Amino acid sequence: MNETEQYRIAKEPFYQAQGKEIKLFEAAYKSRMPVMLKGPTGCGKSRFVEHMAWRLGKPLITVACNEDMTASDLVGRFLLDANGTRWQDGPLTIAARMGAICYLDEIVEARQDTTVVIHPLTDYRRTLPLDKKGEQISAHPDFQLVISYNPGYQNLMKDLKQSTKQRFSAMEFDYASAEVESEIVAKETGIDPEVASKLVKIAHTARNLKGHGLSEGISTRLLVYAATLMKDGIEAQDACRMAMVRPITDDADIRDTLDNAIDSIFG
């Protein structure tokens, strides 16, 4: 049981609902329907999953996907020990056994041959075959699979297969409206709401430039970073440059425009 405990979320993670997403997710969980969360980076997808795991009282296992990840990184592999080889479950297998919510973050980063291992878990079968071990796991009744996926920066090579996409129900996320977003920044960091709304204004400037040299706008996460720096006594302009502008662009013209926006907004 101890093993399950480490995946539980003890304290309520702060999440500001933007619409009906909490109700929808609960309904999906009720029938253990796999869920896909779509939306730009840093808009609160991961935070939402954490919040829902806490709300539902289920353990949460998160896997950050990357290009070098293979099927055995998800399912498990044989390791050597004193008596020969020993099977080590991967995160997906652990989740299926203990009945956790398994969250595959940025699934498009994983290669397509890796993603297919989740297929049998996502339809009526709810099983996970461990071919190397010769075992077939039936998923725990509480088990649910959630993936996140950022349609913004995918390229042609990195897209989900239709056969994968069509196993999921999907929820679209976006940056919150200006008022909600400044409320989020203010609550998360305890900064003055007026300053928070200025930060949001800068973020909107950058989001207007998306597709004109910027592939992504400034995310809510970066706003929180900037606010945190300011909370620690860093000058507003410096904090914004460090947390919001420098990370997202190397393009001198865009940097210049955003710097100017910061100066104009903070006066």
Place this chain on the structure above:
Amino acid sequence: MKTLQCGFPKVKDVLGDCLGYAQKVLSEDGVDAYIDGAQAICRMGRGEAPVLAFLEEMPLTASLLGEEIIHDVVDFVKKLARTPNSRSIAPFLQGMASIARSLESAELFQKYMWLVKRTMESTTPKVHGIDSMYESACLKEFLESAPQLFNQLSMRGVKNWVEYGVKNYSADPDSQREYFSLTSPDSRAVLQRERYGVLFSDSERKLSLYLRGLWEIEESFVPYSLAFDTLRNPVPYYDEQGIHLPDVYDDLPGVNGLDRYRALLAHVSAHIRWTTPMMADNYSPFQRISIEAFEDCRVEHLAMREYPGLARIWKRLHPKPLEGSCPEGWSQIRHRIAMLSRALLDPDHGYENAAIVKYERLFREKMAHGNSSTTEMADLGVAFISETRQQSDLGAKIWFEDTEIEYRDDNRLMWRFFEDGDEEVYETRPTSQPKDETEKMPPRLYPEWDHAANHYRPDWVSLYENLHPAGDAAKIDRLLEKNAQLAKRLKKIMDMLKPQNRVRIRYQEEGSELDLDVAIRSITDFRGGAQPDPRINMNHRHDGRNIAVSLLLDLSASLDDVAPGCTQSKLEISQEAVSLLAWAVDELGDPLAIGGFHSDTRHEVRYLHFKGYGESWGPEVKGRLAKMEAGFSTRMGAAIRHAGHYLSHQQAEKKLLLVLTDGEPSDVDVQDPKTLIEDAKVAVRELDGKGVYTYCISLDPSADEYVSDIFGRNFTVIDHIASLPDRLPKLFMALTK
């Protein structure tokens, strides 16, 4: 005081006035020197124009630069008079005062005279090193343009501009004359490049990002030039075509040029966002300018609510008219409105005029609640005008000082005119569309490197691109068949080059799978008491080729020659080699583009596409290759830049530009062969900066002399041309292995 002995009647007419002015601004010695100078010029016998110019311009010049300059000018004029260029004396003297005002230092003025002397020496025709009897083709024009040049350029800029004109038109006096009279496009382009300040063309992207990012406005820009309108000074405006703005802004103290552009754009954007147009006919002209001032300030207030940082820049740029600085007898209207506008923008204005203080208060009351509106501003504007109206407002002498607000547009979109749709409509559209123009795409302009002057000649080469006409594709198939043996050998090499998508990496501590052989060996070691090898896993790695290739063919006339020791022309051999290479690259699956070029002076460099990156190796491409023809010359730099332009936009890790040529760069309008070689070298270096690797395959046996100058070590010379079909694909594979 000395007296001037001079017989010209016109001189007598002006002498009194000029002397009076000179006595006011010069010392006694200065006036003496002035009269002596005029006397000397009068005695030269070059007519009355030089004397008149000297009398009129010298006092002001001397008062600006110090009286020493009088002697220098007179000496210089004496020197000029001894050359065939004595006709230039009058223009030199006429421009003197205005140039002195721009330069503001005697030292710089000396340099200017030195520059004039040098220009004269290098443009006056010479016979056996001695001046001939003919005058310089362009000195007079230069001296006439000089005041305008110094108005816009620094000393250094003028020097560069002059040197460019002297050097590049030395063989063409008519063009040189055009250049120096500032009428040719080249001369304006060079002038533009030498200007100080922030050029619009350099910051266009920043400005459109600014509009889009901060104002969510997408508008096109129409730059206008301040350089060539001397009669009226254009102001920025916004109309259906877009935002019209100056092509250059100088830095001002505290505000750089870019911020001046942004101040202008912010103002125009604020109008676009908040101003509702209204009927102009109901208001008198005075009421209109007053309403405009209120409305300008209203939208600026709204903008500053969102972007408080704008206040700093706008306050810097807004003139601060001094209260009461407008003298009696002048129309105060502009002065008053500018003061009002300053007061509305800047709460710390300090004006005491009752009306201005009152209307500032009224304005701030209106703005305190919400956004107010254009109509409310119209009411304020009308009331302000009727309350402050003065008889003198209607006078013709309008006080302009400190009233021009340069970052504001002329508000033409704020007004609707009733008359506009009221009159009879005349169709003015042209009835027939001009034909013929669709055939040719407009040229792309490329700069060319001038190695002697060490700078780029801007927009020097016009490059026209087109699809190569197509011929019989079967010809290429026959060529490939002929080389079937070679193809077979190539195929073997290629199979080894072909990407193996997944490669096994063994001996990994962490990996996706257990490597059983190693694992068993480790266990054996372990059981036997030895240290086991922990690297028992294996991993897979993707191994793909990611390379884009552009092949650039030199199609100049020399390609038609039959190569020594061959029966075929170089063209036919190239055709074979290129076909084989294209086939091989297609088999490998790398994106490949093939283009050819030749040139007929800098005004016509033709770039012909044989194959695009996306096109497959099919009958169409083969047809174009079959029709390959040779002609004209080899202006390599522009072609390399153009091929590199497309290649650098390819999404690939490695980019390779292969240049196949049979001779050194040359063109009929270039005498010095070094120029084009250096230009090609710079083009290669430019591409290197963009991540494009350039490699040259030369068919010229004597290429060693220049090819390494251009391409460094990245070249191969193929002496035995018949072996090209064999060598070219192999070379490519060796390069990309």
